[in-house]
Amino acid sequence: MHRFANKSLLIRLRLSALLLVVFALSMFLLPLAVVWGTLIYDPRGLQASIILLPTAVVSGLLFLLVSSDVRCPLCRGQVMRRMRGAPIGRGVQPLLGSYRFRVVTRLFFTGNFRCLHCGETCDATDPRH
Numbered sequence: 771m772h773r774f775a776n777k778s779l780l781i782r783l784r785l786s787a788l789l790l791v792v793f794a795l796s797m798f799l800l801p802l803a804v805v806w807g808t809l810i811y812d813p814r815g816l817q818a819s820i821i822l823l824p825t826a827v828v829s830g831l832l833f834l835l836v837s838s839d840v841r842c843p844l845c846r847g848q849v850m851r852r853m854r855g856a857p858i859g860r861g862v863q864p865l866l867g868s869y870r871f872r873v874v875t876r877l878f879f880t881g882n883f884r885c886l887h888c889g890e891t892c893d894a895t896d897p898r899h
Contacts, residue, residue, distance in 0.1 A: 847887030
């Protein structure tokens with residue numbers, strides 16, 4: 771199992787995972803809020819859509835910025851991005867159609883994940899131990 775070199779990489783990895791979850795939830799809830807506000811004529815739905823739109827934009831942009839330099843300690847491939855044309859590592863399975871969601875859930879619940887590119891397990895716990 772491969773470990774990250776320093777704690778700042780782990781912080782960026784967890785922050786990018788959290789931003790991905792916020793982005794996915796806001797993008798899922800935004801059309802529902804727009805439909806709720808426009809078709810049912812409920813001002814709470816419009817208020818929710820006004821809040822969700824900038825949340826989705828900001829979390830998406832921050833995700834792109836934070837996740838761009840988080841790389842696998844073994845193969846140096848970007849952990850939260852799939853490079854176009856690069857093969858998926860052996861043993862990596864998607865969750866809800868996304869390989870990144872599998873990385874995020876394994877990161878939050880088990881503390882490790884499989885790299886998308888090399889398929890090796892990476893430990894995302896404190897590097898001092």
